[in-house]
Amino acid sequence: MPGSSRVPVSLRNLSSYKDAAVRRNPTLVLNFEILRNLVFIWFLLRHFRKAIRQLRGRGILGTLGSFYAYLWRNAYGVFLNLPGIRSKVQGQVDVALKKLEDRLVPKGPGVTRYTELPKDGLSDEQIKEILKELSELHHADWEKGQVSGAVYHGGKEMLDLQSEAYRMFAVSNPLHPDVFPGVRKMEAEIVAMVLDMYNAPPSSGAGITTSGGTESILMACLAARAKAYAERGVTEPEMVVPVTAHAAFDKAGHYFKIKVHHVDVDPMTLKVNLKAVARLVNYNTILIVGSAPNFPHGIIDDIAGLSKIALRKRVPLHVDACLGSFLVPFLEKAGFETQPFDFRVKGVTSISCDTHKYGFAPKGNSVLLFRTKKFRQYGYFVTATWPGGVYASPSLAGSRAGSLIAGTWAALMKVGESGYVASCRDIVGAAKAIEAGIRDKLHPDLYVLGEPQVSVVSFSSKTLNIYELADEMNAMGWHLNALQTPPAIHIACTRPTVSAVDKFLTDLEKAVAGVKARGNEAAQRDTAALYGVAGSLPNKSVINSMAVGFIDTLYKA
Structure with a gap:
């Protein structure tokens, strides 16, 4: 009707209802x-x-x-993500991934793909022949020492011994210690030996074995998070790590919802900035981290300085010695300079050490050490209500391969302390020779980053595209690690590297000359193209897409 309200009666009466409720x-x-x-x-x-x-x-x-x-x-x-830009970028990503797939996934005549179970099982001879063919697929010459890290080979005798250990314990599982008591004994002894190497307190030191350095780091972060929640009620956990710390700490932050504060390193020493670490520690901090050494540059952080912060702030300190493993404990005995890094530093509460690197254990074994048994227990998982019975495990895995534990135990027993001291002398000596060669023969084209103390030598250039140099070395059969922020490449020396030092320096000198001769007009190859793009993009979503595509490619049969 004209003049009547267009507001529904229910809403017109709302105000009066509210007023009445207030009065009541x-x-x-x-x-x-x-x-x-x-x-x-x-x-x-x-x-x-x-x-x-x-x-x-x-x-x-x-x-x-x-x-x-x-x-x-x-x-x-x-x-x-703008429509025109997105399609163009995705097209370039698809082209790059197609090139990657062509390189990684065997195709063409003579390549047999097995994508379903054979109707009838193959004979032992047929399987062995296929395995032989697979082992002979084109790969890098790690046997000649031309691969950075990756293969930590203990020699043919060690491989034969470990193969026998695998066979003896192939069906064993430490989840069932009553069924496989020998595996339980070996695992406990591996932990005890590594605790002794890192000078843990004899009465309270504890540890577990894991599947590798990443799981050791994950478990260290998980235990620290549980400890902070149980003892201080922390529900928004944070940890403070150097930018050079292993990416597994970011993985732990992602998995366990821990905020990760990355701290810059000193531009000269490449050690973590202690003042910046101290400023970032707060009530929610569950862990601070140092490396011995870090992966990118082979630099040992100032663990004693971090310890002072940890003690003053009452926060756990984890030392990642996965790469240092069976080298850093023996530096002094091998005649090299060292610095405090283990449990003799009062503030250190946990240490990760990869037995499958310079301990020459089979791939898939690492040890996580704790100052106290109570700290170790914070990483346990226990449930007493499962219908399947009481369930308890010390790490992320349930069932584990007892054969890997047997192979690790065999390696430690075969090499012994004197063998590891000699190995340290050879491997670190090779790294020192490479460092000296770069400083003496290739300056000013190349310069070494920081003062590396262990097995990794990282170098860069102010006159050359360092990624072009990496591609040039790759063309000569060398597989080095490309680094970023700052752009650099490194070589992680292993036992095979020891006999290849002279060849490395000779080839590096030739590669420098080759890159200089071509100048800036040459077309960029894979490493230079990838890291050139990565360094120029403020948003890394394109690189992330390529990384996801790379992982997907690994599972293409």
């Missing part, structure tokens, strides 16, 4: 208003505390820089 029960409305205000105040305080922690940890300039990087990264991400 004013306390209820008052309590609601108080609750609403308290929630609002809690929300403000929560985010205010986060802002204060950010400012305290990064400073005003650092916070503004992080905010700018965040905006620039996201703005570039929006740009990459």
Whole structure:
């Protein structure tokens, strides 16, 4: 009707209903208003505390820089997702992945693909013949020492011994210690030997074995998170790690919802900045981390300095010695300079050590050490309510291969302390020779990053595209590790490298000359193209897409 309200009667009467409710029960409305205000105040305080922690940890300039990087990264991400741009970028990614697939996945005449079970099982002779063919597929010459890291070979005699150990314990599983008591004994002895190497307190030191360095790091972070929750009620865990710490710490942050603060290293020493670490430690910090040494540059962080921070702030300190493993404990006995890094440093509460690197154990074995048994227990999983019975495990895995434990035990027993000292002398000696060769013969074209103390030598250039140099060395049969921030490449010396030092330096000198001769006009090859793009993009989504595609390619039969 003309002049009547267009608002429904139910809404027109809402105000009167509310007024009536207030008259009937004013306390209820008052309590609601108080609750609403308290929630609002809690929300403000929560985010205010986060802002204060950010400012305290990064400073005003650092916070503004992080905010700018965040905006620039996201703005570039929006740009990459524009319709015309997205299709073009995806096309280039697809081309790159197709080239990768052609290189990794065997195809063509003479290649047999097995994508379903054979109707009838093959004979032993047929299987052995296929295995022989697979082992002979084109691969890098690691036997000649031309691969950085990757293969930590203990020699043919060691391989034969480990193969026999595998055979003897092929069906064993440490999940059932009553069925396989020998495996239980060997695993406990492996932990005890590594604890002794790292000078753990005899009465309280403890440890577990894992499937590798990544799982050791994951378990160290998980135990620290559980400890902080149980003892301090921390529900928003954070950890402080050097930017050079292993990516497994970021993996732990991703899996276990731990915020990871990355701390820059000193531009000269490449050791983590202690002042920056101290500023970032707060109530929510569950762990701080140092490397002995780090993977990119082979530098040992100032563990004693980190220990002082850990003790002062009452926070656990983890030392990642996965790469240092069976080298850093023997540096002094082998005649090399060393620095404090193990449990003799009071603030160190856990250490990861890969037996399958310089311990020459079979791939798939690492040890995680704790200062106390109680700390180790924070990583356990136990359930007493499962219908299948009481279930308990010390690490992420349930069933594990007892054969790997047998192979690891055999390696440690065969090499012994004197053997590991000699191995340290040879391998670190090779790294020192490569470092000296680069400094003496290839300066100023190349320079060594920092003062490496163990097996890794990282180098870069101010005059050459270092990634072009990596591709040139690759063409000569060398497989080195490309690094970023700053651009560099490194070689991680192993036992096969010891006899290849002279060839490495000779080939490196030739590669430098080759890159200089071609100049900037040459077409970029794989490493230079990939890392050139990665370094120029503020948003890494394109590189992430390529990495995901790479993993998918690995599972193409």
